[in-house]
Amino acid sequence: METVNEILKGKLQNLVSFLCQMTEGFENIAEDIECTNLKTAMIALSVESKQYAEEIRNQLEEVDLTVPASDVDHLWTRIESNMHEQASFSRGGEIVALCNNCEMYFNKLYEDILQEYFPFKKFKDIITYQLYATQCAFMKIRLLNALRFNS
Numbered sequence: 001m002e003t004v005n006e007i008l009k010g011k012l013q014n015l016v017s018f019l020c021q022m023t024e025g026f027e028n029i030a031e032d033i034e035c036t037n038l039k040t041a042m043i044a045l046s047v048e049s050k051q052y053a054e055e056i057r058n059q060l061e062e063v064d065l066t067v068p069a070s071d072v073d074h075l076w077t078r079i080e081s082n083m084h085e086q087a088s089f090s091r092g093g094e095i096v097a098l099c100n101n102c103e104m105y106f107n108k109l110y111e112d113i114l115q116e117y118f119p120f121k122k123f124k125d126i127i128t129y130q131l132y133a134t135q136c137a138f139m140k141i142r143l144l145n146a147l148r149f150n151s
Contacts, residue, residue, distance in 0.1 A: 019053035035148040
């Protein structure tokens with residue numbers, strides 16, 4: 001039976017940690033959004049991030065590996081800090097900066113994993129789906145953010 005190597009396991013742990021931080025971060029930011037559609041899209045991304053972390057944990061358990069439930073990395077703190085530094089003065093600039101920063105980290109974490117030798121096709125397919133689905137979620141949030149100022 002093939003197994004996940006230590007490098008891949010570490011990258012998966014980092015991804016799960018990031019997804020958990022993203023869950024809480026987007027939930028907290030959504031609380032302050034007044035636009036119902038944008039708020040709903042941000043909460044949906046939060047819920048999906050939590051589901052994705054659980055999917056990864058479940059897949060790892062199937063190969064007798066575990067990921068700690070709360071691996072604090074403080075990546076979200078860096079994202080929020082960068083968001084405030086990079087936000088333009090245009091309306092909605094903070095949301096755009098948030099999406100850009102999150103997506104940058106998100107893509108890097110997922111692409112690093114997908115470049116590793118991945119012995120389980122089903123698991124790799126799940127990771128690939130999560131990457132594309134989240135890219136679409138970020139596009140949706142950017143679009144809804146822009147539309148809320150066009151009415």
